[in-house]
Amino acid sequence: MRWARASVATVVVSAVVALSGCQTGDGDEVTLTFLNPHAGAYEPVAEAFEEANPGVRIELQSVPFEQMVEQTQARLSSGDTTIDIVSVDPPRLANMVEQGFLTDESEFLPKMRANVTEVAISSITVDDRQWAYPLWTSDNFLFFNRTVLEQAGLPAPGPTSADRLTWEQVLEMARTLVESGAVRYGLGMDQVDRYYALQPLLESMGAGPGLEGDENLTPAVDTPQWLAFGEWYGALYADAIGPRGVDPAQMVDLFRSGQSAFLVGGASAIGRIADGDFPGEWGMAPHPYFEGGPIVTPTDSWAIGVSATSEHQDLAREFVQFATLDPRGAELASSVNTLPPVQTEAFDSYVDHIRQLAPQQTVGFGDLFLEDTAEHSRHRPTSVGYVQFESEMNTAFGDIRNGADVERVLADAQSALELQLDRLRELSLDAEENE
Missing domain, CATH: 3.40.190.10 (Periplasmic binding protein-like II)
Incomplete structure (x- = not known):
C-alpha cells in the first residue's frame, strides 16, 4: 500500500534542485549499495534519486530482519567497501559505533534539527555525536x-x-x-x-x-x-x-x-x-x-547511516539526507510500508493518509501520536x-x-x-x- 501523494516525477523536480551537486561529472556510473531489511520499501525514493541524478544507481540489497545484524557485522567488520548505506536500528547503534561501522554525521545536526524532532535525533546520538539519520518512528x-x-x-x-x-x-x-x-x-x-x-x-x-x-x-x-x-x-x-x-x-x-x-x-x-x-x-x-x-x-524505528567503509560517502550522504530530511524524499521512503516518518512535513502527510484509511477510528490520531512521543515515550x-x-x-x-x-x-x-x-x-x- 502506498500513500505518497506526490508522484515520483513531481519529487524529481525538487530532488534535482536539492541534489544537483551529486552529478558524477566524469560520465561514469556510480552504484550506491544500500543494505537493509525492508524489501521493496525504498524503491520509490531510490527511483526518484536516480532520475534526479543521471549516472547514479541505488542497489537495494534487502535481507530478512533476522539476518540483518549478522550481515551488517560480517560485511562491515571485514571492511567491505561495496556497502555504502546501511539501515540502523537505534538500540543497536552503540554497538555499530563501537566497531567503527558508521560515519560521524554531527556536522549536519543543524540540518537535522530543521527537519525532525529532538526525540528522533536523540535516537541516533551516541556520546553526544550523531551517527545516522532518523527515518521512521513508532507508537x-x-x-x-x-x-x-x-x-x-x-x-x-x-x-x-x-x-x-x-x-x-x-x-x-x-x-x-x-x-x-x-x-x-x-x-x-x-x-x-x-x-x-x-x-x-x-x-x-x-x-x-x-x-x-x-x-x-x-x-x-x-x-x-x-x-x-x-x-x-x-x-x-x-x-x-x-x-x-x-x-x-x-x-x-x-x-x-x-x-x-x-x-x-x-x-x-x-x-x-x-x-x-x-x-x-x-x-x-x-x-x-x-x-x-x-x-x-x-518510540523509535529504523534510521539510515553512511558506511564508514564506503568509497562514495559524499554521494551516499546526499541520498540518505534526501530519503530522511527532504519532505518529499521522506514521504516516498515511507510510502510502501506506511511507517510514520519523523520528517515533520512528511509526518503531516502521513497523518492525512491514516485519516483517509479509517476516518472514524483515527480522530485525533496525529495529536495523540505527537503527545505520546513528546511526553510519554521511552x-x-x-x-x-x-x-x-x-x-x-x-x-x-x-x-x-x-x-x-x-x-x-x-x-x-x-x-x-x-x-x-x-x-x-x-x-x-x-x-x-x-x-
Missing part, C-alpha cells in the same frame, strides 16, 4: 472490537490521552468477554514476546528497562519488579486471556477476524484492519498504563550489548508465555546476560587501553 495503540464491547454492555475506550485506560481496566473487560464466550481471546499483541512491545509495560509497572550502570552493561532482570511483571505476563496466557502458540505476524489477523477483543499494535496495523472484512465496528485508543505508574509508550536502552540483551529477553518472554517458571527463567536470563555483558565490558576496556 503503540489499543485497538478494540467496539461491537463486542457494546453487546456486552461495556464502555468503549475514548480516543484521547485523557481517556487512557489502565491495564487493570483493560484486563477486567478482556476477562469478562472471554468468560462470557463473546470472544476467544481478550488481548493480543502484534509484537508479542518482544522487548519493544513489553518495555513500556515493564517501566509503567516500575520494573525499569533491564539494563543499567555504566554504558548500560549491567543487567537487572531478576529484580522483584521484573518478577512481578513476569508473573503478570505469564498469567495472561495461563488464564487464556492471551493466545499461546500464535506467531506475532498472526496477531493482527486474529483481531481482524473478531477472535480477540483487544489488540496492542502499531500504526501499521491500521491499514491491515481497515482493509479487512472486520465483523462489526472497531476503534483505537491510547496505549494503556498501570494504575499508579507512569504512562510509558514505545527509548530502548542504548548499549553495545543490546543485541545480546534483546535476544535473551525475547526468548525469556516467550518461555514465560508458554508457561515456564518465571523466577527460573529470569534468573537464567540474568546469569546469561552477566556473562555476555561482562565479556563486552572487558573487550571495551581492552580496546580503550590499546588506543
Whole structure:
C-alpha cells in the first residue's frame, strides 16, 4: 500500500534542485549499495534519486530482519567497501559505533534539527555525536472490537490521552468477554514476546528497562519488579486471556477476524484492519498504563547511516539526507510500508493518509501520536550489548508465555546476560587501553 501523494516525477523536480551537486561529472556510473531489511520499501525514493541524478544507481540489497545484524557485522567488520548505506536500528547503534561501522554525521545536526524532532535525533546520538539519520518512528495503540464491547454492555475506550485506560481496566473487560464466550481471546499483541512491545509495560509497572550502570552493561532482570511483571505476563496466557502458540505476524489477523477483543499494535496495523472484512465496528485508543505508574509508550524505528567503509560517502550522504530530511524524499521512503516518518512535513502527510484509511477510528490520531512521543515515550536502552540483551529477553518472554517458571527463567536470563555483558565490558576496556 502506498500513500505518497506526490508522484515520483513531481519529487524529481525538487530532488534535482536539492541534489544537483551529486552529478558524477566524469560520465561514469556510480552504484550506491544500500543494505537493509525492508524489501521493496525504498524503491520509490531510490527511483526518484536516480532520475534526479543521471549516472547514479541505488542497489537495494534487502535481507530478512533476522539476518540483518549478522550481515551488517560480517560485511562491515571485514571492511567491505561495496556497502555504502546501511539501515540502523537505534538500540543497536552503540554497538555499530563501537566497531567503527558508521560515519560521524554531527556536522549536519543543524540540518537535522530543521527537519525532525529532538526525540528522533536523540535516537541516533551516541556520546553526544550523531551517527545516522532518523527515518521512521513508532507508537503503540489499543485497538478494540467496539461491537463486542457494546453487546456486552461495556464502555468503549475514548480516543484521547485523557481517556487512557489502565491495564487493570483493560484486563477486567478482556476477562469478562472471554468468560462470557463473546470472544476467544481478550488481548493480543502484534509484537508479542518482544522487548519493544513489553518495555513500556515493564517501566509503567516500575520494573525499569533491564539494563543499567555504566554504558548500560549491567543487567537487572531478576529484580522483584521484573518478577512481578513476569508473573503478570505469564498469567495472561495461563488464564487464556492471551493466545499461546500464535506467531506475532498472526496477531493482527486474529483481531481482524473478531477472535480477540483487544489488540496492542502499531500504526501499521491500521491499514491491515481497515482493509479487512472486520465483523462489526472497531476503534483505537491510547496505549494503556498501570494504575499508579507512569504512562510509558514505545518510540523509535529504523534510521539510515553512511558506511564508514564506503568509497562514495559524499554521494551516499546526499541520498540518505534526501530519503530522511527532504519532505518529499521522506514521504516516498515511507510510502510502501506506511511507517510514520519523523520528517515533520512528511509526518503531516502521513497523518492525512491514516485519516483517509479509517476516518472514524483515527480522530485525533496525529495529536495523540505527537503527545505520546513528546511526553510519554521511552527509548530502548542504548548499549553495545543490546543485541545480546534483546535476544535473551525475547526468548525469556516467550518461555514465560508458554508457561515456564518465571523466577527460573529470569534468573537464567540474568546469569546469561552477566556473562555476555561482562565479556563486552572487558573487550571495551581492552580496546580503550590499546588506543
